[in-house]
Each structure stands twice: as structure tokens, then as C-alpha cells.
Amino acid sequence: MEENAVSLRTGHVGLNVTDLDRSLPFYTEVFQLDVAQKGQDGDRRWAFLTRDGALLITLWQQSARGFATDRSGLHHLSFQAESMEEVREREAVLRGLGVEFAYDGVVPHGEGAASGGIFFRDPDGIRLEIFAATGAEAAPAPVAAAPTCGFF
Known part of the structure; x- marks a missing residue:
């Protein structure tokens, strides 16, 4: 590897969702992902979605409103x-x-x-x-x- 070469690559994508029970079947069916882990801390819930053991998407139920396309991000x-x-x-x-x-x-x-x-x-x-x-x-x-x- 070159002295100044960077080995960074995209790891996984974390998404805020309003309803984990609605988002889980969507992402697992559409992208054929497996649920590797689910958890909860009070009213906050999450799930880790994988394919062939590699973490690809994490879902985080902590948002009260849907995605706003008129904001930066x-x-x-x-x-x-x-x-x-x-x-x-x-x-x-x-x-x-x-x-x-x-x-x-x-x-x-x-x-x-x-x-x-x-x-x-x-x-x-x-x-x-x-x-x-x-x-x-x-x-x-x-x-x-x-x-x-x-x-x-």
C-alpha cells in the first residue's frame, strides 16, 4: 500500500425510522437482508441488518417525523x-x-x-x-x- 493511501470504504448505513415494525419488513424483503440483532432502550429501538454476515444497514427508531427532503443532509x-x-x-x-x-x-x-x-x-x-x-x-x-x- 502506498504511504499516503487511504483504505477507508463505506461500512454500513444507519437510518432513523419512525416505526421499526414497519421498516424492518420493508428493508429485509426489498434488499434480502437478515436481522442480526434487535434491541430496545426505553422507547428507542434498533435493528442491525446483514447479508452473509456483513453489517449493511442499521435502523434506529428515534424519530417522530418522516424524512425531510427540504433540509441539508x-x-x-x-x-x-x-x-x-x-x-x-x-x-x-x-x-x-x-x-x-x-x-x-x-x-x-x-x-x-x-x-x-x-x-x-x-x-x-x-x-x-x-x-x-x-x-x-x-x-x-x-x-x-x-x-x-x-x-x-
């Missing part, structure tokens, strides 16, 4: 799939859960881009994206002047 979370077929499989799960999408089906990240995916919100309004690096080039971009993931 988190913009959206993006999850990369291996293929567009996997993106469409996750889309089917989301539709089965009654989730509303920002755009109709798979859309590219920009006009003519090969990468693209689906854009939606979790039960608390947190903006989420599932994408693949290729396979979206045939679809029209829903936004001409900005990246698709910019303002959904």
Missing part, C-alpha cells in the same frame, strides 16, 4: 445490482409491497446512458435507488437537464 441511498434483471426483480418486490416509484419502471441515469435503475421511497420517505451499470440504454431519460437521480 442525506440526499438518497443507492444500491448497485449485478444486472438489470436483478433490478427488475427488486422492482417486482416493491410493486408487491405497493411502493410508489418516482419514475415509471427502469430509467437511465441520463439521456443515452447505459446505467440506470428504479427510484422510490421507503416507508419514512427516504429516497432510494437500485441500479445496474448497464441495461438501461433503450429507455428514455425522464429528466433532460439533470441526472435522473438528482431531484426525485
Whole structure:
């Protein structure tokens, strides 16, 4: 490793939620995660979600209101799939859960881009994206002047 090289990488993402009982099935079904740990301290509750033993998402029930997109902070979370077929499989799960999408089906990240995916919100309004690096080039971009993931 180079002398000044940094080995940092994303560890896990912690999300505040208003109702852990509602958020747990959403995240475990949509992202096929396992509940590794659940806990409670008074009215505060949490859950650690893993895949293959690796911690990916932590949920913290400590918020009284849903996600506010008009404030600085988190913009959206993006999850990369291996293929567009996997993106469409996750889309089917989301539709089965009654989730509303920002755009109709798979859309590219920009006009003519090969990468693209689906854009939606979790039960608390947190903006989420599932994408693949290729396979979206045939679809029209829903936004001409900005990246698709910019303002959904």
C-alpha cells in the first residue's frame, strides 16, 4: 500500500425510522437482508441488518417525523445490482409491497446512458435507488437537464 493511501470504504448505513415494525419488513424483503440483532432502550429501538454476515444497514427508531427532503443532509441511498434483471426483480418486490416509484419502471441515469435503475421511497420517505451499470440504454431519460437521480 502506498504511504499516503487511504483504505477507508463505506461500512454500513444507519437510518432513523419512525416505526421499526414497519421498516424492518420493508428493508429485509426489498434488499434480502437478515436481522442480526434487535434491541430496545426505553422507547428507542434498533435493528442491525446483514447479508452473509456483513453489517449493511442499521435502523434506529428515534424519530417522530418522516424524512425531510427540504433540509441539508442525506440526499438518497443507492444500491448497485449485478444486472438489470436483478433490478427488475427488486422492482417486482416493491410493486408487491405497493411502493410508489418516482419514475415509471427502469430509467437511465441520463439521456443515452447505459446505467440506470428504479427510484422510490421507503416507508419514512427516504429516497432510494437500485441500479445496474448497464441495461438501461433503450429507455428514455425522464429528466433532460439533470441526472435522473438528482431531484426525485
